[in-house]
Amino acid sequence: MKAFVVEKSEDKTFSSSIQEVLVPQCGEDDVVIKATYSSLNYKDALSSIGNPGVTRKFPHVTGIDVAGVVHETTSDAFTVGEKVLVTGYDLGMDTDGGHAEFVKVPASWVARVPMGITDKDIMTFGTAGLTAALSINELINNGVKPEDGEVLVTGATGGVGSIAVSILSKIGFNVVAVSGKQTQIEYLKQIGATEVILRQAFNEDAKKPMMAERYAGVVDTVGGDILANALKYIKYDGVATCCGLTASHELNTNVFPFILRGVRLIGIDSVECKLDKKQAAWDKLADEWKVETLASITNEIALEDIKATYQLMLEGQSVGRYVVKI
Incomplete structure (x- = not known):
């Protein structure tokens, strides 16, 4: 599969590129998501340059957000084909993140995409x-x-x-x-x-x-x-x-x-926030808090555009939200 990978060299410098890597294997109580969209966040940009406060394990796939469908699971809580998303926890930090075609996470991290909202819109959020x-x-x-x-x-x-x-x-x-x-x-x-x-x-x-x-x-x-x-x-x-x-x-x-x-x-912490609190927020964002201006704050990019967009973020030149079509 394709993934945006950050590598650490022997001289402790960092480089990143699109690479072909193995599809992750589903373990006990895991969910493997076939990704449709991810997004870019400032924390992702820090991870891409090896910030030790974000990521210490390399090589590493960035992306603290992902949405898609359940491709494989050993958890009774989900079924293949369900629309799901993950944000926070260790995703994209020391666990490979959402900038890949397939993403493996513990089932306890996974929320359901609410009715009435697309994967692109949920990742714009x-x-x-x-x-x-x-x-x-x-x-x-x-x-x-x-x-x-x-x-x-x-x-x-x-x-x-x-x-x-x-x-x-x-x-x-x-x-x-x-x-x-x-x-x-x-x-x-x-x-x-x-x-x-x-x-x-x-x-x-x-x-x-x-x-x-x-x-x-x-x-x-x-x-x-x-x-x-x-x-x-x-x-x-x-x-x-x-x-x-x-x-x-x-x-x-x-x-x-x-x-x-x-x-x-x-x-406010959205990383370790309890899943039921996250799910309630997603439900609001898909319903009464869904904003008509979403398209105007959204920039859609591909995996190949991630590196250049990280540079904009690190230079303080980014505007709005960047969603990554996988």
């Missing part, structure tokens, strides 16, 4: 969509409503950010987007943002320990100073979620938002 859905769920479950005020989305042109903007707009929120890409302002408005603030201006404006209350909620995808400054603007009893670190893994902030306004900061 992928880990990014799942993360966005889990973030928005936390806002809603903690009492944030459209009538409470605007919601801020940071890193808004990225995969998680784009989908979060689209879903929030669909369900009635006024969305303010923060982005470092001036050329993408119109794109962000097209997918649902009512206002776009450029990253430099946002950081420059938030110099005080606290700023005037503005946002009922925040979906942060980047970390660092952007998140620290966003916390200063949250209204009393507001909520921020954080799920990314492309700006920085450090958070230099103060306690004022938490002790003077009762602000809550909630971490």
Whole structure:
């Protein structure tokens, strides 16, 4: 079968290419998926350059997402021909991932593709969509409503950010987007943002320990100073979620938002999230949270395009979501 393989040389450098490799053999309580679509995520790009925080086993097939049909299984939970997907867990990290024609995973990682959504659309969502859905769920479950005020989305042109903007707009929120890409302002408005603030201006404006209350909620995808400054603007009893670190893994902030306004900061993890929670999020994404702007944030590529697209991601030049047709 064809697969996108990353290799580590003796001098500890990394290379990647499309290779012909053996189809994986189904073991006990495994599912072998005949892949139809996968996607690209920042974590995949890091894996492709040998980031040890993501992948330590080489040669390695990237791809933390995959959708397709059950080709073979030894699990009673699934039958051959069922439409399934996998995101998170160890897929694409130290377990060969979704950028291959066949993918073997433990049955405990596998979710069912909901009715009413295609494999391409479910992979347009992928880990990014799942993360966005889990973030928005936390806002809603903690009492944030459209009538409470605007919601801020940071890193808004990225995969998680784009989908979060689209879903929030669909369900009635006024969305303010923060982005470092001036050329993408119109794109962000097209997918649902009512206002776009450029990253430099946002950081420059938030110099005080606290700023005037503005946002009922925040979906942060980047970390660092952007998140620290966003916390200063949250209204009393507001909520921020954080799920990314492309700006920085450090958070230099103060306690004022938490002790003077009762602000809550909630971490989002879509990797080890329980399967039933994932399945519930997929069901929402296929139904009431399915966004009409999905096509406008999607770039379809082939296995052969993965390497060049990783470079765009690592340089911070990617926009929207990239789905891989297998």
